[in-house]
Amino acid sequence: MTSLPISTGPRWAKLPRRHMPVLATLALLLVMYGIGVSQYRAFSNIQVVFNVFIDNGFLLVIAVGMTFVILTGGIDLSVGSVAAMTAMVSAWLLQSGLPALPVLVIALLIGPTLGFLMGCAIHFFDIQPFIVTLAGMFFARGMCTFISNASIPITDGFWTTMSQYRIGDPRGNFVSISVLVAFAVVLVAAYVLAYTRLGRNVYAIGGNPQSALLMGLPLGRTRIAVYTISGLCAAIGGILLSFYTLSGAPLIAIGMELDVIAAVVIGGTVLTGGSGYIFGTVLGVLVLGVIQTLITFDGSLNSWWTKIVIGGLLFAFILLQRLIGIRYK
Amino acid sequence: MSDAGHRFRTLLGHRLFWPVAVLVVMLAANTVYRPGFLAVEINNGHLYGTPIDILRLSAPLILVALGMTLVISTGGIDLSVGSTCAISGAIACLYISRAPDQNNLGTVLTALAMALGVALVLGAWNGVLVSVIGIQPIIATLILMVAGRGLAQLIAEGQIITINSGPYRAIGLGHLLTLPLAIFIALAAALLVAAFTRRTALGMIVESVGGNREASRLAGIRSGRVVFLVYVVSAACAAIAGFMMTANVSSADGNNTGLWVELDAILAVVIGGTSLAGGRFYLSGTIVGALIIQTLTTTVYAMNISPQTALLFKAVVVIAVCLIQAPAFRARFRRRRPGTPPPPQSSPQRQKEQVPA
Numbered sequence: 108m109t110s111l112p113i114s115t116g117p118r119w120a121k122l123p124r125r126h127m128p129v130l131a132t133l134a135l136l137l138v139m140y141g142i143g144v145s146q147y148r149a150f151s152n153i154q155v156v157f158n159v160f161i162d163n164g165f166l167l168v169i170a171v172g173m174t175f176v177i178l179t180g181g182i183d184l185s186v187g188s189v190a191a192m193t194a195m196v197s198a199w200l201l202q203s204g205l206p207a208l209p210v211l212v213i214a215l216l217i218g219p220t221l222g223f224l225m226g227c228a229i230h231f232f233d234i235q236p237f238i239v240t241l242a243g244m245f246f247a248r249g250m251c252t253f254i255s256n257a258s259i260p261i262t263d264g265f266w267t268t269m270s271q272y273r274i275g276d277p278r279g280n281f282v283s284i285s286v287l288v289a290f291a292v293v294l295v296a297a298y299v300l301a302y303t304r305l306g307r308n309v310y311a312i313g314g315n316p317q318s319a320l321l322m323g324l325p326l327g328r329t330r331i332a333v334y335t336i337s338g339l340c341a342a343i344g345g346i347l348l349s350f351y352t353l354s355g356a357p358l359i360a361i362g363m364e365l366d367v368i369a370a371v372v373i374g375g376t377v378l379t380g381g382s383g384y385i386f387g388t389v390l391g392v393l394v395l396g397v398i399q400t401l402i403t404f405d406g407s408l409n410s411w412w413t414k415i416v417i418g419g420l421l422f423a424f425i426l427l428q429r430l431i432g433i434r435y436k
Numbered sequence: 437m438s439d440a441g442h443r444f445r446t447l448l449g450h451r452l453f454w455p456v457a458v459l460v461v462m463l464a465a466n467t468v469y470r471p472g473f474l475a476v477e478i479n480n481g482h483l484y485g486t487p488i489d490i491l492r493l494s495a496p497l498i499l500v501a502l503g504m505t506l507v508i509s510t511g512g513i514d515l516s517v518g519s520t521c522a523i524s525g526a527i528a529c530l531y532i533s534r535a536p537d538q539n540n541l542g543t544v545l546t547a548l549a550m551a552l553g554v555a556l557v558l559g560a561w562n563g564v565l566v567s568v569i570g571i572q573p574i575i576a577t578l579i580l581m582v583a584g585r586g587l588a589q590l591i592a593e594g595q596i597i598t599i600n601s602g603p604y605r606a607i608g609l610g611h612l613l614t615l616p617l618a619i620f621i622a623l624a625a626a627l628l629v630a631a632f633t634r635r636t637a638l639g640m641i642v643e644s645v646g647g648n649r650e651a652s653r654l655a656g657i658r659s660g661r662v663v664f665l666v667y668v669v670s671a672a673c674a675a676i677a678g679f680m681m682t683a684n685v686s687s688a689d690g691n692n693t694g695l696w697v698e699l700d701a702i703l704a705v706v707i708g709g710t711s712l713a714g715g716r717f718y719l720s721g722t723i724v725g726a727l728i729i730q731t732l733t734t735t736v737y738a739m740n741i742s743p744q745t746a747l748l749f750k751a752v753v754v755i756a757v758c759l760i761q762a763p764a765f766r767a768r769f770r771r772r773r774p775g776t777p778p779p780p781q782s783s784p785q786r787q788k789e790q791v792p793a
Contacts, residue, residue, distance in 0.1 A: 237712065411690075
């Protein structure tokens with residue numbers, strides 16, 4: 108961008124290029140929803156959209172945390188296991204008779220603590236995020252079965268209320284409390300990324316860590332912070348998961364980290380860091396949710412088509428990002 | 437005296453010292469816990485015993501990790517190996533299960549060739565994505581990791597394909613010269629890779645591409661081709677590992693064959709001293725790393741701990757080995773010279789870009 112931008116294209120081409128991936132995801136989402144509505148009559152029911160949110164609330168929260176990590180150019184493989192561990196610990200503590208509030212506090216502390224430790228290992232000892240968070244994933248998953256080999260049901264009053272309370276018309280269109288929690292997390296995260304110093308630091312470090320360091324930005328503090336945030340989001344996701352399933356199961360959410368990474372990438376966040384939006388991540392999660400809904404509605408397609416379609420979409424979006432990147436140069 | 441001290445320090449500094457030390461400590465702990473651990477006996481002309489089991493079961497991991505070592509040494513990573521294992525195993529088993537005579541050697545060889553061919557195509561796909569289109573390796577292979585599981589299930593139509601084929605089972609459970617055949621296959625692959633990389637210039641070329649792809653290209657190396665090649669080799673290794681895994685149980689399960697083997701393989705490579713940033717690789721270290729992981733798994737099984745809880749131990753070992761090998765950690769604990777902060781740490785990619793080309 109050394110020369111002045113020469114405006115030759117039509118007006119629509121002047122959209123900022125960094126918005127392109129997000130807009131492409133939005134277009135895809137609308138197209139998929141359109142296909143659903145045109146093919147299946149019941150699809151146009153607004154409850155279908157609400158159900159996508161209800162079924163993917165925890166995924167949304169975890170993906171928000173992952174967006175922070177990926178924006179700095181890192182990766183967090185531990186989120187699925189940390190969510191499972193949070194659900195497991197809360198189920199276990201509730202079973203042993205602790206009241207709901209302390210359980211909630213303890214469960215919400217586990218994720219950030221683990222994230223903080225992983226961030227420290229990554230920053231101070233310069234070990235690859237991939238390896239550190241892989242170890243974190245093993246640790247959290249191991250803790251799950253260490254607590255119990257079988258799934259623990261939750262019968263606590265607070266949990267069942269949270270799980271079963273329906274906002275809106277219980278017989279018509281409704282959302283669960285989890286959806287509201289997920290929206291709150293999304294709004295807070297979007298605010299932090301866009302309007303606070305931490306958010307700016309995250310983008311700067313993702314863009315170029317060396318430059319960020321030379322500018323005097325707190326590289327270490329920010330890096331540790333994003334892994335802590337990711338841990339916190341995983342913990343909140345785990346709590347929502349336990350609301351959703353009303354149990355703590357040692358094998359739940361296996362492979363969820365891949366879904367989450369796929370959602371973030373489909374949402375237009377670049378894996379090398381520095382570019383992406385929370386809004387894109389929301390769209391990415393919705394795309395995954397709508398794919399699942401479409402496949403459920405179809406009925407004749409088998410579950411493995413979900414994986415193949417997600418893989419194909421990943422490919423298409425990365426190709427798109429790549430093409431935009433080439434044009435940008 | 438000083439000579440001995442010097443020699444000790446050289447030994448301590450050897451890159452294989454810590455991995456081997458960890459392996460020896462684990463074996464020793466096992467022997468203390470269960471005195472019969474290292475006993476090997478001959479039964480029906482075959483050797484049996486826990487050490488042999490560890491070797492046999494680590495064969496698929498060694499194979500996958502060999503390919504992974506090459507990929508990682510170019511600065512890449514291959515997450516799709518587990519899915520490749522599942523696909524190749526599913527194709528081989530599907531072909532054999534449909535054949536009229538499952539024990540026919542020709543049928544089995546055709547099945548293996550077909551599955552290997554498909555795996556090579558998958559490897560080429562990864563290679564094209566990374567080297568031609570220029571997608572980040574972790575994402576390029578993530579595509580196949582996610583979609584590949586689906587493809588494997590599609591091939592098997594969601595079923596577990598069971599076969600009853602003597603020659604195929606031999607890949608996993610057969611014996612040769614009193615030892616399991618799988619050990620020889622892994623050994624042969626290791627020697628082949630070692631011969632091609634260390635007896636020819638290929639290894640150096642791979643390392644130079646990992647060190648700086650652009651500079652290597654300017655020096656006359658076809659970097660793109662080298663990168664392409666390592667992904668194909670990795671897929672081929674994964675395919676053979678997939679044959680072993682499915683042959684061990686005489687069935688192919690699209691969901692579970694080779695599940696998480698990519699993570700184990702990456703761990704084995706890292707434990708063996710190969711840096712994830714690329715530019716160096718140690719095949720011997722990788723093999724030791726794979727043996728460490730399998731020994732750990734076997735140990736935990738022998739102690740009657742559930743496989744999932746075994747992950748807890750794996751996490752501890754991984755962190756310990758990585759910390760021991762991390763230069764920043766060593767610098768902090770070896771020479772406690774105050775006021776020498778570790779050198780400014782920047783991501784390797786950025787450093788590479790700054791080399792005037």
